[in-house]
Amino acid sequence: MKKYKLNNFKLNRRDLLAGTASLGAMTFASKSVLSDENKSKNLPPNLPEWTSELGEGVDANPYGMPSEFEKNVIRRNVEWLTASTESSVNFTPIQDLEGIVTPNGLCFERHHGGVSIINPKDFRLMINGLVDREMIFTLEDLKRFPQVNKFYFLECAANGGMEWRGSQLNGCQYTFGMIHNVQYTGVKLSDLILETGLKPKAKWVLAEGSDSSGMTRSIPIEKILDDCIIAWAMNGEALRSEQGYPARLIVPGWEGNMWVKWIRRLEFGDMPYMTREETSKYTDLLSDGKARMFTWVMDAKSVVTSPSPEKPILHKGIHQLRGLAWSGRGKIKRVDVSLDGGKNWKTAELHEPIMSKSLARFTFPFEWNGQELLIQSRAIDETNYVQPTIQELQKIRGVNSIYHNNSIATWLVSKTGKVDNVRLG
Amino acid sequence: MKKYKLNNFKLNRRDLLAGTASLGAMTFASKSVLSDENKSKNLPPNLPEWTSELGEGVDANPYGMPSEFEKNVIRRNVEWLTASTESSVNFTPIQDLEGIVTPNGLCFERHHGGVSIINPKDFRLMINGLVDREMIFTLEDLKRFPQVNKFYFLECAANGGMEWRGSQLNGCQYTFGMIHNVQYTGVKLSDLILETGLKPKAKWVLAEGSDSSGMTRSIPIEKILDDCIIAWAMNGEALRSEQGYPARLIVPGWEGNMWVKWIRRLEFGDMPYMTREETSKYTDLLSDGKARMFTWVMDAKSVVTSPSPEKPILHKGIHQLRGLAWSGRGKIKRVDVSLDGGKNWKTAELHEPIMSKSLARFTFPFEWNGQELLIQSRAIDETNYVQPTIQELQKIRGVNSIYHNNSIATWLVSKTGKVDNVRLG
Secondary structure, three states: OOOOOOOOOOOOOOHHHHHHHHHOOEEEOOOOOOOOHHHHOOOOOOOOHHOOOOOOOOOOOOOOOHHHHHHOOOOOOHHHHHHHHOOOOOEOOOHHOOOOOOOOHHOOOOOOOOOOOOOOOHEEEEEEEEEOOOOOHHHHHOOOOEEEEEEEEEEEOOOOHHHHHOOOOOHHHHHHHEEEEEEEEEEEEEHHHHHHHOOOOOOEEEEEOOOOOOOOHHHHHHHHHHHOOOEEEEEEEOOOOOHHHOEEEOOOOOHHHHHOOEEEEEEEEOOOOHHHHHHHOOOOOOOOOOOOOOEEEOOOEEEEEEOOOEEEEOOOOHHHHEEEEOOOOOEEEEEEOOOEEOOOOEEEEOOOOOOOOOOEEEEEEEOOOOEEEEEEEEEOOOOEEEEOOHHHHHHOOOOOOOOOOOOOOOOEOOOOOOOEOOOOO | OOOOOOOOOOHHHHHHHHHHHHHOOEEOOOOOOHHHOOOOOOOOOOHHHHHHHEEOOOOOOOOOOOOHHHHOOOOOHHHOOOOOOEEEEEEEHHOOOOOOOHHHHHHOOOOOOOOOOOOHHOOOEEEEEEEOOOOOEEEEHHOOOEEEEEEEEOOOOOHHHHOOOOOOOHHHHHHHOEEEEEEEEEHHHHHHHHOOOOOOOOOEEEEEEOOOOOOOEEEEHHHHHHEEEEEEEEEOOEEHHHHHOOOEEEOOOOOHHHHHOEEEEEEEEOOOOHHHHHHHOOOOEEEOOOEEOOOOOOOEEEEEEEEEOEEOOOOOOOEEEEEEEEEOOOEEEEEEEOEEOOOOOOOOOOEEEOOOOOOEEEEEEEEEEEOEEEEEEEEOOOOOOOOOOOHHHHHHOOOOOOOOOOOOOEEOOOOOOOEEEEOOO
């Protein structure tokens, strides 16, 4: 056999086993000898029970669901954030997820008037205002245009908003979980506009949803023509109802509130429409009482998903730190990890594919011997923007906002392996 | 406003509208005037009913499911192929899917003894045979190794097998649906072997599943060390039960039968194990009575998913032909499309990301004016392998096999827009 090249990350076997012994892993001598704890009839070298009985067949689930042992991996809401469930939010369990695809059933929801149920035959997209030809499109019409397939993250502007003044929620899911990442299929708005034409004065678009909140947002025409999409599919299948079935607006890299669901109408105008969602809401109240408005881009951000408050360290030895990074300005270029609260940084491994305005997965091996850790991650995007500390953000924006908190979080790992969300400095 | 650059594909507005009129799309004059057919109270400019009532809130579904209007998008089996559901197959509804991600709930299933239900706490992976240290790993152990996140297609060797002698099944789902494509998370076998060591004589691995079929396959060590993975996650979440929960073997680009589910044991040996699944099954019976064995690689292949037998053409005008291409040897380099049964070919658009041994999405705009079409697609991979015709395959392999049919399919579009699976020549 050819000698094969060792992986760059050389596992320290002693460290690995020091940790795994308590979980049942073991080494064999020349003959297999099982420890007492492994003498369950289902463990090797015994054949487990499930080998001796037929399992369920292929007719069981025409549309499959997760294993019963994964029932803890669900979207969750926070009771005190939920004035009414129809105008509320839940969170993606990012601490339980791997890779960069968010399964459709776990994509967080944010509704302002609940989920509209729309028969796709009744769907119409109306385009009016400063266009040469006002038009109405059916869903089938939209599918006859050139199509794009793009992975994009969608992050709520308020993701981590409860953490502006201090750490309030002790969970990765609750502090970072208003994000998901799927592959969308749809038609570029710039292609639809080839049909409608545009008047020279058209500078803004009002995007209107058909849900009961009357969701409306203004979007500058440069963004509309750059990369906005009307999407009807996510991760290969039709949009989920809670994500705007049968079609929604995709505004890559910009705050989720603008990605109008159950899209009904696009009106082209010559100025912003100053809707509720961009005046009283989704603005950033500064210390002097003024508010930043039209703060659309989601700046570079990252999170360590494991270890995290929901994912304590269970044993000593080598572990793989895992996390996600993203930027509304393009591709993630680098992610740094610190285990000592930002004093020392090391570069994490980024996993391909790295796509613009999409989640990027990073991993970082580390060894834990029972010491306290202050775990942080810091994203740098292709524009060389560096994810800031909360102090840097507060210096500019004060402490009144609940939006656009992209600061570095800190997970404190105690000597028992417990992990807490803490605020440094 | 800046003049923006027109898309390369210039839509012919007259053609588009010729088709869409019957579906309700229309142009406006200077004032909005709705045609009779659009006078439903739910159509623009009216506000639809669902705008006036609150929808379901965020507590409704902690793990979401598709819209009720998508209940037709499911895995399906073929009754006459199903001797018993426990040893059977169903098919991914690829004609309904977009992009390259297959939702986990729609990934086709092939079982030989039904679905084993395994508590992840009871999972063990045993590595024995020609290694320096025989070891047993828990699932938690595996997660402490360096991790990989990779998109790979999984295709059953028998995908399209019923079509060797002629077209038997008139459906895209049934003739091409034994394939799915997800992002896997797991540990490379080459990293596990750093722990166990390998004896110089180790040349083959026996991969053994713990399901009741006693699934076993032999894999050459070069492949194991190249890119094989033990995976615990698909599309971000835990493997589905029917896909081998809590862990399965990933053998990128090779026939699905080798991707042993509910993986229990890897035994290193010095020769192939000659299991049932590589002697009486998963071999290709040639015309002279001899059989090809160890035909592992899934060669380049493609399918037009729309139009297809399940996706007839409903109206004249411009349409987007859509399809999937893949190769077990690497990346897809090009896909050609023919509308006249292979006489003339044009190059389709490939959609990024194009990844090695992963599905690639292609689209191709075409105009239909009611004429008969013979639609074909032909994949070319980065090794310059060209997807063959069925005649080319039969010349070499005869007509006895049911495996490794990667030939070009033909969809006949009739003058009514109906689409049928036909055999040319």
